[in-house]
Amino acid sequence: MTEYDGTRVLEFSTEGAADRDARFPDDGPAYDAAVAELGLFTGDTVLDAGCGTGRALPALRAAVGRQGTVLGVDLSPALLEVAVLAGRHRGALLTVADAARLPLRDGVLDAVFTAGLVPRLSDPVAGLRELARVVRPGGRLTLFHPAGRAALAARHGRPPGYDDPRAEPNLRPLLAASGWRLASCTDEDHRYLALAVRA
Numbered sequence: 001m002t003e004y005d006g007t008r009v010l011e012f013s014t015e016g017a018a019d020r021d022a023r024f025p026d027d028g029p030a031y032d033a034a035v036a037e038l039g040l041f042t043g044d045t046v047l048d049a050g051c052g053t054g055r056a057l058p059a060l061r062a063a064v065g066r067q068g069t070v071l072g073v074d075l076s077p078a079l080l081e082v083a084v085l086a087g088r089h090r091g092a093l094l095t096v097a098d099a100a101r102l103p104l105r106d107g108v109l110d111a112v113f114t115a116g117l118v119p120r121l122s123d124p125v126a127g128l129r130e131l132a133r134v135v136r137p138g139g140r141l142t143l144f145h146p147a148g149r150a151a152l153a154a155r156h157g158r159p160p161g162y163d164d165p166r167a168e169p170n171l172r173p174l175l176a177a178s179g180w181r182l183a184s185c186t187d188e189d190h191r192y193l194a195l196a197v198r199a
Contacts, residue, residue: 027055030146030191035059035113037195038142043067044110049099049131050074050117054083054092056144060113061091071104073097100127104134111140118143124165125178132179135198141180143171143194151189166192 035056040046040063048056051072060070070092074080080094097103099117112131121127131141145152149167153160160167165174168185171194175182180196 027146031056031115031144032059034115034142034144034191034193035063037193038063038111038113038140040064040068040111045069045108046071046111046113047102047104047109047134048072048092049102049112049114050120051083051094052076052079052115053086054080054088054094056113056115057083057088057092058090066091069093071095071109073099073102075099100130102130102134106133107136109135109139111135111142113142113144115144115146118165121165124174128175128178128180132198137198139198141196141198143192143196145192146190148187148189148192150187152192166194168194 036059038046040060042065044064045068046060046064048054048060048071051057051074054072057070057072064070072080072083072092072094074096075098077096080096083089083094095103099114100121100123112135118124118128135141143166147155149160149164163170165171166187168187171185172182175196179199181199183195183197185194186192
């Protein structure tokens with residue numbers, strides 16, 4: 001079994017790719033703020049795992065500077081095409097790839113940024129373990145969404161699930177089992193942001 005349900009995720013990602021950004025036009029500052037909290041340094045190598053339309057890529061590029069490296073992977077060629085058309089690909093290396101099976105060597109990254117990735121992993125421990133594999137010890141991970149769990153659930157007309165892997169009581173042991181240590185978790189209506197450190 002793959003860590004992603006690849007067909008389901010690809011269908012979800014590709015559907016409405018062209019107007020994805022238009023549906024959430026005010027999220028840019030939230031992405032910028034989340035990248036700032038990742039604590040990147042000039043010269044770092046950072047991956048946006050499940051980068052979609054590339055909304056975090058410009059902030060990641062600015063954070064690591066010209067000496068740094070920004071990588072973006074996504075299962076959906078359609079979403080990556082939107083990133084290119086929007087000009088967000090400049091200064092980044094983009095490729096179609098499964099974030100749960102990365103085409104990277106062990107320990108080559110300083111940090112990973114993700115937005116909305118964890119709920120799409122059919123095996124969150126294995127998926128987060130794969131992210132840990134490619135990050136050096138002491139490297140950082142950001143799990144981000146521009147809306148908190150309760151706000152997202154309300155959009156779909158349901159309460160937040162107790163089994164949601166992003167809920168802090170679930171997330172802490174999940175990260176520990178996959179090579180990370182949870183440093184902080186903020187779950188408010190206007191954003192979800194968990195920061196972890198590679199053990």
